[in-house]
Amino acid sequence: MSWRTLNLGELAHIVGRGSSARSPRGEHPLDCAHREDAYNLMLLCADQHSEVDAVGGLDLFTVEKLRRVKQEHEDRIRHVTGLGSDRATTVVRMVGSVHGNQVELSRQTAATAVIAGDRYPLFLESYARHGLEIDLRGVPGESSAAPCTASRAAASRTYYRMATQLVDDVIELQLRPGITRDAVRHVSVFGFARLPLLVHLGSRLDDTVPTDIFQRHRENESWVWREEDGLAPSFAARVDHDVLVGSEAVVVINVSGAIGVQEVPASLRGMRRWEIRPVGVPTGPDIMRARGCLERFTGALRGFFAELESEAKTLERLHVLPALPMSAAVVLGRVHHPQVHPQLVVYERLAGRYAPTLEVGGDSGTGVEAVAGAAAGSSGRDV
Template structure:
């Protein structure tokens, strides 16, 4: 799934994906579901709302419209519900390797759509190596969830500070007073590149599973969770896939449109 994030170009040729999958050591890429043998692709780059970066200007980008998210999620639905689902029914698919570059709300949505009926591996581009191949590290990072003892009402806020720190004072005023949940690294500062290995990603996945399990156990009253995340690509997809849409809260995602300013983007049920 390829989008244009803050105008940055992305190189993701078939050869790049093949090399990354082969480097995993256990799989060989197979492209039977695509007529051109290229792969199953969701290309968001031509959608209105894929804003280019203005040189020399900071501070985020215009907030995508409701129409943008409706069109983007429809594209994801079409590929997952038709092409991929058909491959599953016919026995062509037992495992999916996911390469993605898009806005956080769409990454979480993609994870939600992938479901849990087959194996999935996530890949992301690593700044330190300029590659999609997962590096091997000796000391993977670990993560922890901080939860309030009690919560009232049906809504809460989740601050997921993984690749950066999300501060409580950045939460929109309308959400002030809601119980705040946090997920962050243990004994490390949240920073870009922290998800630097499969082992680190798995540690985060374990923490996310525990978080949603404890949420269901201790805070069953929470039916909607407002997500403010500094999340790497693989982490955002993992969060969407781990959450159980039947028994766990819906996730309201937000776009960061300038420094310290968030706008609601997409509610994932």
């Protein structure tokens, strides 16, 4: 109201200055000689000062409570200000819906997860108020949970064409220029969307820039990685159907769930098939609880693609049936090398069956329409 910069902070005592009952928390045994020490003082706004000292709230604002609040705040500030410039990370968020469901993935949510991982977030404010955000919620068909039949094939192809273009625009027009001018040296990725789009996002991330990928945990609805505590299983790839005929093969990735042999489309059952799954533990939606689990999955994928390079050089297309946590889908796209590995045809479960949805990598130029069209031709009416 004054249009002046004024100092409105007040020094508040945790244990009151006086030792009588008239001084808030003054009867505490803390020596009076130490009641003006910084340990016993808090910087508060006037209204907060009045509230913590009000007679009606002294049972709530105890000495122990105020000391704990002060300590937690100091610990947080010490942590954040102790992070050097090399701990900065550029946050990329992709927000959509899955089977009509959405989750909270705000800027603050991402910042909390990044800070818990000993980094501090940069949102590239020069581009947008919320930083690098790929918002799929406005794409026509994004929230549709209806079965994808032949009558909706064109709409489905349009949706994926528009969604992938949106991803590409953000990467090419916003993230990549930041990398070029050395403003982006580390990236943190948060994604909640359909699995094929997450694979596509991973494929567009620059593999020369260190990248952390985050996972939403159903058990507590948090994006913060848990500490390593024996929760990280290893993963292995095995040949599930050992017949290599032609230039195409199948990989079933069972991590967050289990895709049975009977669910593999009939047109793929004659191809050589691999399965990637956790070792010694069951699959499950919350398996990716610790960062180490994602790192082990990444290592297993790299080993699998290296095996393809040495033992299946004739492969041109790899049909991927994923039951994956969303962070692992991003890793799949990032580990895949389009100049070295076979083109990925990513499937999605629609109307109770798996159908090809999106191509990743390769230079055939067939695109989304060709994949969906091939599905229409091979499966009758369903796409």
